[in-house]
Amino acid sequence: MSRETSPYLLQHAQNPVDWYPWGPEALERARLEDKPILISIGYSSCHWCHVMAHESFENERIAALMNELFVCIKVDREERPDLDHIYMTAVQMLSGHGGWPLTMFLTPTGEPFFGGTYFPPVDRHGMPAFPRVLQGVAQAYREKRDQVRDSVAQLRTGLARSEEPPAEAALAPELAVTAARALARHYDADHGGIGGAPKFPNTMAFSLFLRAWRATGEDRFRQMTVDTLHYMAAGGIYDQLGGGFHRYSVDARWLVPHFEKMLYDNALLVRLALEVQQATGGDAEARRVVEETLAYVTREMTHSDGGFYAAQDADTEGVEGKYFVWTRDEVMAALGSDAGEVVCRFYDVTDEGNFEGKNILHRTVDLPQLARLFTRPVEEVAAVVEDGRRRLLDLRAQRVPPGRDDKILTSWNALMIGAFAEAAKVLDRDDYRIVAERALAFVWNRLRHDGRLLRTFKGGESKLDAYLDDYAFLLNAALDVYEASFDPAHVAQARELADALLARFEDRERGGFFFTSADHEELVHRPKPSFDGSIPSGNAAAAMGLLRLYHFVGDPRFLEAAERTLRCFSGAMQANPFGFAHMIAAADLYQRKPREVVVVARPDDPQRRVLFTRLHREYVPDKIVVAADPTAPPSFPIVEGKMQIDGRATVYVCHSYTCSPPATTWDEIAPLLVTRAR
Known part of the structure; x- marks a missing residue:
């Protein structure tokens, strides 16, 4: 284990458990000794993974039992999502629920036959003690092989059936709108979000709401999305001092988070906030979320050469959330009585606290309300709050920070690359474009070998085969970066x-x-996952990326593969819109067709940038924006035959295989971007 690069595996290298990484050595030992395998799957920022490690894997007596009865394998789910998917599906079939740490028992050939998640070291809360589980499983493997074989057969059958989609069905007209209406029935009108506690951001569902708003003009879809973003941004799920979102909220009010910060959550929430910025014509709260979150990623989650780190832990010095919470006395001592009173009221800091006697910072008043409470001008209290935020952030930086998982994962990097590229476009920020380009170059140069992507980079070493998510997410990211930079090399990467x-x-x-x-x-199984989880499904991202790429390069192979994907999951997405929100977005692109916007202008023409800035400010889902230099050969088929008018920057908008006349003013262009459902 000490030769591994995963921070999660290295956390366990000194355990008394004789851990192996997944690989031929462990599997061969299990086969030769005819021992069952205990596979423990988790990730570095997982709180309950740390708890089970401390209670059981660091316990000499329990470790001795594990070593005696099993070949023990430790897996980082973020490095090996294939294994995680297979065995998580198996444990969900066995117990009806899943989660991490994932504890699975396998035959020497890797076939699952029993498992669970967290097990305590002693009988507790109706859960059996881990030593009792170990002894029972080992005894069953020795003495009840027929039952083990039956369990294996049932689970293998279940794994095969678990990913068989419902029968194909014709894509219903207005599928995205119908799905959004179904999801809206589960909207929490009191606090925003979908459903109750625990509450996740569900960014794909809210992105679908904005599509429905654009298609129908029903403003409730937009308002639900805006309100949810505002509730989250005011809550404890958002880091009020440093920016960025924690993983999810354990309550319905977004107050108490699980404190780990994941790269992918922040990428997806930045994208949603940018869509809100566009859909509202400039929502200030959405812009603040984008800028603060990307500042956090740049400051704390970026490799010196441009890639992005995976996650930050929930725990500091073994205590969940310790880094992020405050007492009232701490805030008052740091800021003084006058500023301290203002800041404590703004972030709802009290003597009693809201989390184990301390305070998770959150906002229950806005700046105008705060100004009225203190009978001071809004500008004055805003300056006090901002100065206090910065001083508390500096003070917090002196605390022992949460652990950082500094491996660099291709798929998660792709999501954040896309977020920076989109922010560069919507907010007209060249610095964000530069970050996106550097990160894409990092992945392309460090996580690609002989034309094949690799999954993970850490400590100068890139390794492990890449997965569907890695290819599909990076395809989309390359197209995002093209639209921020107009360098056609990025479309070649996507191809x-x-x-x-x-x-x-x-x-x-x-x-x-x-x-x-x-x-x-x-x-034991070749997964074909289709459901969105915390990130979009790889199949949905592949369909979306292939459709987008087709409209750039015109290669029918990409359109046909996307069509086959949508047909395969057509029944499933109509039966379960919550699990297929991003696939439904891809189907919406397929059904409505994109707005293909070609801007013909010399690169040094100032009007070109003016037009791009205006175009990117608009919420037009699935628009494709292409730059054409009138002095150069056409870069893509869609550019062919499109000329400047009187030497002016000229725009063509094509939709459903028909192109508009050339336009040179925004009054001419704006109507061409709008479609409403009939």
């Missing part, structure tokens, strides 16, 4: 990734894409 998807991941028989490539190591 290379799309070719790899079709060659090595596609299920040509039934449509869609497998999670692992055709030449990946053989496992």
